[in-house]
Amino acid sequence: MSAVLWKATLSGHLISAGLSPSTSLEPPVIKQFMLALVLAPIHLLAPAADSWPECRHDPTITERFLPVELINGEPLPATDVLQLVAIDKHYSFVAYYPSGEPPFNGETTLKGPIEQRRADGRVVQSYERTVPAATERMAITDNGQAMGRIFDERIGLISNEGKYPVGLWKQGETRHFNTVFHTARGDGNSSTSITMEKLSCEFEGISGAYAIRWRVDSGRRGDYGYVFAPGRGLVQVIVYKRAGSRPS
Structure with missing residues (x-):
């Protein structure tokens, strides 16, 4: 030089x-x-905090029925019904980190419906779900407001977890769930919440998607954003605060 x-x-x-x-x-x-x-x-x-693909909000939709098919990626039903249709699929998603960590390319699977005995002894229909860190069983909550884990191989049986919204929801509302984890060391309680950030939005050219914020408000506090799109299921995870080893 x-x-x-x-x-x-x-x-x-x-x-x-x-x-x-x-x-x-x-x-x-x-x-x-x-x-x-x-x-x-x-x-x-370090990427900017908004460097992930945006799900463009449609503010004209203020109330909407969310079927399970938005989660499993199957064709939407003709009527407002909550059902677990037969499924055996793989889903690819990308997790983004506002903290500046590199994006994580993940995959999850859904298979079922499969009968699963709950903590109260009842047998219900569930989906077996695999994520990067574990195998889980997910079912519709008793109040029909969400799907959540009823079993996790890392924990054991779980009661009243709401993670992904289903049923009738309004734009901007937040719902809370008091969850009980039935572990080998005894029961533990956790408070979680779902906030409907975008009840209807367009993701990568697909209209009718939705975006939520799921927070663990006690214990191992976590804060995640999820986007589900018709025909695809889970497409995006935003990890604002990590509660576990990998997004799920």
């Missing part, structure tokens, strides 16, 4: 480090300069 080019390059780096190009390069200054060189690439590589 020529002396002129080297001087111009050095001047540019000094300015980036918040130093004057005429600064004398004494040891403390060199330390500040080298620290700026190390930190600059980290800043440049």
Whole structure:
């Protein structure tokens, strides 16, 4: 590198480090300069918090019935009904991190319906769901407001978890669920909530998708965004605060 080019390059780096190009390069200054060189690439590589694909909101939809088919990606039913149709599918999704971590390409599966005994002894229809970290069984909550785990191989049986909304919902509303985890060490309680951020939105050209915010408000607090699209099921996860090892 020529002396002129080297001087111009050095001047540019000094300015980036918040130093004057005429600064004398004494040891403390060199330390500040080298620290700026190390930190600059980290800043440049961190994606903006809104760098993931947007689900464009349709504000004209203020109330809507959400069938299970929005979760499993099957054709939407002709009437407002909650049902677990036969399914055996793989779904690819991308998880994004506002903190700047690289996106995570994940896959989940749904299979069923499969009979599963609940903590209260009743046998219900469920979907077996595999995620990057575990195998679960999911069913419709007793109040018909959501689908949630009733069994997780990492935990055991689970009562009244609401994670993905189904049934009649309104734009912007938040619903809370008091969940009980029946573990080998005894029962544990957790409070979770679902907020309907976009009751109807368009995702990658697909209209009729929806976007939610799911929060764990106690215990291992977590904060996630999910987007489900007709014909595809789960398409996007946004990890605002991670409660476990991988998004699910």
